Amino acid sequence: MNFRAFVSVLALLPATGAVAAPFSSGDWETARIGSTCLVYNNAPARDTSGSLQFSFDVNGYNADFTYEYAPYTENEEDPWAETDLVEITIDEEDSWLGGEMFPVGLQDPYQISMTSGFVKDMAAAVADAQTTIDISVERESLGETWLYGRFSPAGFSESLAKAAEMCDFDPANLPES
Secondary structure: OOHHHHHHHHHHOOOOOOEEEEEEEOOEEEEEEOOEEEEEEOOOOOOOOOEEEEEEEHHHOOOEEEEEOOOOOOOOOOOOOOOOEEEEEEOOEEEHHHHHEEEOOOOOOOEEEEOHHHHHHHHHHHHHOOOOEEEEEEEOOOOEEEEEEEEOOOOHHHHHHHHHHHHOOOOOOOOOO
């Protein structure tokens, strides 16, 4: 999914029961489309790229967390291999949650997705963050770790609360999907 195109279309849609007007707080936004609420950050730090995205269906089902890389040029090679390891750093501390994220693969070579059972832990970690959330990938073939996205947590808690209100769920008690 091309997230930037998706957000652009979202901005053009009228606010209805199926599509609620987006809510913004700090560097984060919330929107409801149909039965899905999205919480996303499209403001990476300088010299990084991409978007962090949480999605929740009504009552919190099918919770998902992804990082979507936005290439700087159209001719870029895939940013990582399926065997590369993801690292999440929150406030300059490594998080075990990186071990629960994996490249999506050929169907979306610019996306890394989290194991669904750990989305509530990721949401809590971002809510508790004070300064930064970093997404890096250990490029096995190059023997290097590359920082892809650095994001601010400013406004996340408010945006998550709005999504919880829009889709009727408790972020700390997501159902097993």
